[in-house]
Structures are given as structure tokens and as C-alpha cells.
Amino acid sequence: MHYSTSGLESARRHVGDEVRVVIESDSDIVLAREHGRLIGKKLGFSATDLTLIATAISEVARNILVFAKNGEIVIREINEHGRTGIQIMAKDNGPGIPDIALAMQEGYSTGKGLGMGLPGSRRLMDEFQVISSVADGTIVEMKKWVNKNG
Numbered sequence: 001m002h003y004s005t006s007g008l009e010s011a012r013r014h015v016g017d018e019v020r021v022v023i024e025s026d027s028d029i030v031l032a033r034e035h036g037r038l039i040g041k042k043l044g045f046s047a048t049d050l051t052l053i054a055t056a057i058s059e060v061a062r063n064i065l066v067f068a069k070n071g072e073i074v075i076r077e078i079n080e081h082g083r084t085g086i087q088i089m090a091k092d093n094g095p096g097i098p099d100i101a102l103a104m105q106e107g108y109s110t111g112k113g114l115g116m117g118l119p120g121s122r123r124l125m126d127e128f129q130v131i132s133s134v135a136d137g138t139i140v141e142m143k144k145w146v147n148k149n150g
């Protein structure tokens with residue numbers, strides 16, 4: 001006989017570590033990376049994964065700085081369907097991305113970058129979503145699961 005624990009699980013979904021880092025200078029990007037590594041390590045990610053997570057955080061935080069001037073990175077533990085993972089949200093109220101599909105293409109940049117930040121981050125993480133509008137700005141949500149194949 002199985003008892004459903006889904007109610008409890010959803011109540012616990014966002015309990016745990018949560019860190020918000022305001023992004024408005026280069027040093028804030030470093031801080032966000034470090035928090036990503038700390039939380040990721042606590043959740044049991046491998047050293048390699050911690051580097052991938054920190055790299056993805058750098059890219060979305062850099063985009064906040066370059067394209068929106070300021071915003072925030074929210075990093076937290078997530079628990080869904082018995083899996084543990086890390087969620088990173090990059091939020092800003094900047095100019096938004098008019099064509100998300102175009103922005104996700106490798107080599108596309110409206111700035112001086114290489115246009116690899118968003119597509120690269122998508123590859124590094126397990127789940128990747130961009131919500132953006134010219135009116136409200138941009139949210140990039142990324143997730144990576146611990147022991148995905150374990």
C-alpha cells in the first residue's frame with residue numbers, strides 16, 4: 001500500500017537554501033557564482049557539475065549587467081518527483097528579448113558578445129526556459145538535477 005506524499009512534497013518544494021544576489025556590478029557576478037557553487041556542493045553535485053553551474057550563472061548574470069544594467073539571481077534547492085536539484089533564476093526589468101528563438105541561436109548577439117551565452121547555458125543545464133517581454137523584462141529559469149543518471 002502506497003501513501004501519497006505529493007501534498008507534502010509540493011509544500012516542501014522550495015524549502016531549503018535560497019539565496020538572492022542583486023546584480024549590478026562585476027563583483028556581484030562573482031558572488032552569484034560562489035553561492036551557486038556552495039548550494040550545489042551542499043546538494044551533492046560533482047566538482048565538474050559545480051563548474052558547469054557556475055559557468056551558466058556567469059552567463060545569465062553577465063546578460064543582466066550588459067543588457068538590463070541590473071537585476072537579480074535567485075538560487076535555490078528544488079525537490080520534484082523524488083529528485084533533488086538546483087534552480088537558478090535570473091530576473092531583470094530591462095529591455096526584454098523581442099525574439100527569444102533568435103536570441104537562443106548560437107552566434108546571435110545584439111551586443112559585442114559571441115552570442116554563446118544563452119545557447120551555451122542551455123547545454124550546461126538540464127532544463128532551460130526564457131520568459132521575456134519588452135514591457136516586463138526577462139526571466140531565465142534553469143534547473144540541474146543531482147545524479148540524473150544515478
Ligand SMILES: Nc1ncnc2c1ncn2[C@@H]1O[C@H](COP(=O)(O)OP(=O)(O)O)[C@@H](O)[C@H]1O
Nearest residue numbers: 063067096103109110111113114115116117118
Ligand atoms: N537579460 C537580457 N535582457 C535583454 N536581452 C537579452 C538578455 N539576455 C540576453 N539578451 C539578448 O539575447 C542575445 C543573446 O544572448 P547571449 O547568448 O548571452 O549572447 P551575448 O551576450 O554574447 O550577446 C543578446 O545579444 C541580447 O540581444
Ligand SMILES: [Mg+2]
Nearest residue numbers: 063113117118
Ligand atoms: Mg551573454
